[in-house]
Amino acid sequence: xxxxxFYIGGRHYAFEIDKVAEVTEPRRxxxxxxxxxxxxGVINFKGMLYSIIDTYSIFSLEPKHSQEHDIIILEDENxxxxxxxxxxxxxxxxxxxxxxIVS
Amino acid sequence: xxxxxYIKIFSTEIDTHVSTINVAVKVxxxxxxxxxxxxxxxxxxxxxxxxxxxxxFSCVVEVTHLLEELIESYSRKEIPLTDRPxxxxxxxxxxxxEFKNALPxxxxxxxxxxxxxxxxxxxxxxxxxxxxSKDIDNKISNSVKEMHRSIDNxxxxxxxxxxxxxxxxxxxxxxxxxxxxxxxxxxSYKLKHLIRKIEGQLRKLYDSLVSLKMQPFSTITNxxxxxxxxxxxSTGKKINFIVNTNSILIDSSVLKELIAPLIxxxxxxxxxxxxxxxxxxxxxxxxxxxxxxxxxxIHDFAEITIEDDGRGIxxxxxxxxxxxxxxxxxxxxxxxxxxxxxxxTRHGFTTKGEVSTVSGRGIGLDIVKSSLENIGGSITLExxxxxxxxxxxxxPVTTAVIRSLLVKTGEETVAIPVSNIDRIMLAERxxxxxxxxxxxxxxAPELEPPEVISLCTLLExxxxxxxxxxxxPPVPPVSGKSAGExxxxxxIKIRNKPTAIVVDELVAEEDLFIKPLxxxxxxxxxxxxxxxxxxxxxxxVLDVNSL
Numbered sequence: 001x002x003x004x005x006f007y008i009g010g011r012h013y014a015f016e017i018d019k020v021a022e023v024t025e026p027r028r029x030x031x032x033x034x035x036x037x038x039x040x041g042v043i044n045f046k047g048m049l050y051s052i053i054d055t056y057s058i059f060s061l062e063p064k065h066s067q068e069h070d071i072i073i074l075e076d077e078n079x080x081x082x083x084x085x086x087x088x089x090x091x092x093x094x095x096x097x098x099x100x101i102v103s
Numbered sequence: 104x105x106x107x108x109y110i111k112i113f114s115t116e117i118d119t120h121v122s123t124i125n126v127a128v129k130v131x132x133x134x135x136x137x138x139x140x141x142x143x144x145x146x147x148x149x150x151x152x153x154x155x156x157x158x159x160f161s162c163v164v165e166v167t168h169l170l171e172e173l174i175e176s177y178s179r180k181e182i183p184l185t186d187r188p189x190x191x192x193x194x195x196x197x198x199x200x201e202f203k204n205a206l207p208x209x210x211x212x213x214x215x216x217x218x219x220x221x222x223x224x225x226x227x228x229x230x231x232x233x234x235x236s237k238d239i240d241n242k243i244s245n246s247v248k249e250m251h252r253s254i255d256n257x258x259x260x261x262x263x264x265x266x267x268x269x270x271x272x273x274x275x276x277x278x279x280x281x282x283x284x285x286x287x288x289x290x291s292y293k294l295k296h297l298i299r300k301i302e303g304q305l306r307k308l309y310d311s312l313v314s315l316k317m318q319p320f321s322t323i324t325n326x327x328x329x330x331x332x333x334x335x336x337s338t339g340k341k342i343n344f345i346v347n348t349n350s351i352l353i354d355s356s357v358l359k360e361l362i363a364p365l366i367x368x369x370x371x372x373x374x375x376x377x378x379x380x381x382x383x384x385x386x387x388x389x390x391x392x393x394x395x396x397x398x399x400x401i402h403d404f405a406e407i408t409i410e411d412d413g414r415g416i417x418x419x420x421x422x423x424x425x426x427x428x429x430x431x432x433x434x435x436x437x438x439x440x441x442x443x444x445x446x447x448t449r450h451g452f453t454t455k456g457e458v459s460t461v462s463g464r465g466i467g468l469d470i471v472k473s474s475l476e477n478i479g480g481s482i483t484l485e486x487x488x489x490x491x492x493x494x495x496x497x498x499p500v501t502t503a504v505i506r507s508l509l510v511k512t513g514e515e516t517v518a519i520p521v522s523n524i525d526r527i528m529l530a531e532r533x534x535x536x537x538x539x540x541x542x543x544x545x546x547a548p549e550l551e552p553p554e555v556i557s558l559c560t561l562l563e564x565x566x567x568x569x570x571x572x573x574x575x576p577p578v579p580p581v582s583g584k585s586a587g588e589x590x591x592x593x594x595i596k597i598r599n600k601p602t603a604i605v606v607d608e609l610v611a612e613e614d615l616f617i618k619p620l621x622x623x624x625x626x627x628x629x630x631x632x633x634x635x636x637x638x639x640x641x642x643x644v645l646d647v648n649s650l
Contacts, residue, residue: 030641031515033562034629034650042624042633044641049633051624079622 005092006072006085009061014092015083021075023088026068043082045073052082116154117203120147121196128192135183144192145174151199163199170195262355265315269616272309276616279305284638306614313501317352320398320405323362324348327396331369340373341380341391348398353405354501360478361407361498364471368409368494369394376413376492386489388412400500407496415488418443425449441598444484448472476628481648505617505631507644509610510593512558516642518615518634523647525596527609529589544592544603553594553601561604561650562629595647617644 003014029041029052040054052071056063064086071082124147127140134140148167155163170191177184184192279301286294324346331344377383377392384390397408418438425431430449435442447468472482480498507518535555536545543552592603615634620627628649633641 028640030643031562032624032627032630033517033643033645035624035627039624042641044635044639049618049621049641081623 001094003092003094004072005089006070006083007087007089008055008069008085009059009064011059011061012089013055013059015072015074017091019074019076020072022073023085024071024073024082026070040084043071045080045082048080050075050080050082052084055084110158113154113158114203117151117199120151121200123147124192124196128189131184131189135185138178138181138183141174141178141184145171145178148174148195160202163202166195166198260315262316265312266356269309269312272305272312272616275301276305276309276614280613280636281638313354314352316355316501318355318358320348320351320353320358323358323365324396324398327362327365327369330366331373331394334370335373338373340377342373342377343391343393344369345393345395347395349400351398351400351405352500354499357405357478357480357498357501360474361496364474364496365396365407365409367471368496369396372409372411372413372492376411376415378414382414386414401497404497405500407498408493409496410491410493412491415490415492416443416447416484416486417488418486421446440484440486443486444468444482447484448482473626476646476649505615505644506612507615507634508593508612509636509642510558510606511608511610512562512606515559515562516610516636516640517558517562518613518642518644519593519595519647520631520644521612523595525594525601528592528594528603530592530603531589547594547601547603549594549601551601553603555592555603555605557605558607597647597650615642615644 002017004017004020005012005014007013024043024045027043029043031041032039032051038054038057040052040057042049042051044050050071050073054063055061067086069084069086070088072085072088074081074083124144127143127147130137131140131144148171152164152167152171155161155167173188173191174184177188279298282294282298282301286298328344328346334340335342335344372394373392377394378386378388380390383392393410393412395408395410397410399406399408421443422431422434422438425446426434431446448471449469468482475482475496475498478498480496483495483497485493485495505518506521508521508524509516509518530544534545536543536552542555544555545552547553590605591607591609592605595602595604613636617632617634619625619632620630624630629646631644631646633643636642
């Protein structure tokens with residue numbers, strides 16, 4: 001299967017590739033009043049609002065604040081999301097479905 | 104329908120075709136060998152003929168038909184239209200216009216004169232006009248059909264298209280504010296003037312687009328009345344359902360969102376509010392209950408009141424039930440309407456033990472509340488036990504532009520609707536008074552001293568799973584300012600309590616195009632929506648009453 005892999009907090013993660021729309025360079029996040037901890041903020045990406053998920057928070061990783069993060073954009077008809085990533089690895093083909101894949 | 108209306112339609116149709124013909128003739132004069140203008144002229148003549156036939160103006164039909172024949176005979180022989188026929192075309196057009204302008208007075212005389220003129224003109228034409236009568240019927244019926252197609256100036260547009268256009272305007276609006284930001288550096292007077300002009304025009308364009316989306320409130324009340332009377336019939340309840348709406352126009356998207364909440368609230372009133380006849384008689388009420396729906400327009404909001412003269416809400420029962428089922432864990436000293444509303448709108452709360460066919464299925468006021476908040480509305484209630492319940496919904500007449508104050512705390516900018524702000528003031532820390540319950544402003548014209556809260560405290564993220572309802576947050580007023588410094592305070596009523604919000608900086612006042620939030624942050628209650636500023640950054644517009 002084809003996956004889109006990235007690196008954060010000392011570990012590798014991946015999305016199913018057809019969920020990933022784009023990757024954007026680091027950009028300024030605007031935080032959401034009274035929001036939940038795992039949502040880091042929002043960005044204006046191509047005129048639309050994307051909620052940025054704090055990848056550290058959902059995977060209980062040690063956050064690295066000094067670093068600028070690329071944002072992996074995922075979208076479908078209901079959601080517009082971005083995930084923080086320290087380093088984007090890119091498209092990979094792996095032999096079969098393995099555990100630990102988060103979609 | 105009046106005849107003048109049709110004449111008006113006729114006139115505008117004629118104008119359109121006449122101007123088309125005029126253009127075509129001009130083209131023809133520049134390029135006589137071009138056959139296209141002749142075709143266009145024919146088509147327009149055909150249309151004129153058609154519409155005239157429907158109107159019963161046989162003289163115009165005749166004239167245009169003859170001219171059509173003439174031009175056709177030219178084209179058939181591939182002879183370019185030159186001086187002679189062109190003059191005739193001009194004559195005919197002039198005649199038709201004269202005819203049109205003469206409507207509806209002095210019809211006959213003028214027409215006769217005109218027809219004569221044209222007939223003479225055509226007879227003396229150098230090309231013999233052949234009249235093929237068998238085609239005529241066909242042609243006329245075709246042209247009538249075509250006319251019917253073109254006569255309907257009313258078109259149906261899906262609201263989403265208008266929304267898309269409004270979105271486009273808001274994009275333009277962002278560009279405009281970007282220009283404004285740019286000009287703060289350039290300080291060009293000319294540019295400033297132009298930006299103002301754009302601003303005005305965008306506003307106009309926006310307003311007319313929004314007005315396209317407006318529908319009278321009665322669009323849904325008629326359907327509601329039918330639904331309610333059917334419902335009463337099937338349940339055997341006897342009530343008067345009274346609707347008072349003036350001709351209030353409201354955004355169709357808002358209207359759509361109102362249907363479900365209104366049905367819910369009205370059925371609640373009928374099911375739970377209005378007592379059975381015996382109980383009503385005992386309470387010395389008329390046997391037939393009254394449920395009244397009133398709609399009023401207050402500034403940019405529609406205030407919708409649903410009032411019944413039933414038993415009202417027995418607050419004690421509600422609170423007991425809520426405590427029993429652990430929807431709440433404490434009660435304030437005084438149980439007022441706003442606390443009652445708070446309990447009733449807790450997620451999943453229902454007052455009914457048994458389930459009636461329609462209301463009381465556990466889908467309670469919480470759904471009503473959240474669907475109202477989705478469209479920037481709010482709900483309040485006025486309960487009088489034993490005498491009835493009044494529920495007041497406030498919804499914006501349009502979803503749209505909100506004049507807002509941009510304020511900064513730390514690095515974050517948020518927008519607060521100007522209509523929420525009572526006043527803005529400067530105060531030193533010495534003017535605050537600390538008590539056990541919080542920090543208050545010592546001297547203020549408000550009856551209650553405003554509580555001082557810093558904006559950054561208000562915006563702090565909710566703890567995991569915890570609601571904001573528990574306990575008062577401590578109030579460390581403002582970050583990093585020395586004691587003597589003046590602080591900027593916005594005096595705002597939050598749930599009717601005056602509050603002084605400390606902000607670091609007032610940035611600007613702007614008309615913001617508000618867009619609704621989408622998943623996964625759709626449910627954030629403290630935010631009305633978002634807007635994109637001139638620098639491309641999103642900004643959240645706070646819903647002050649949910650802070």
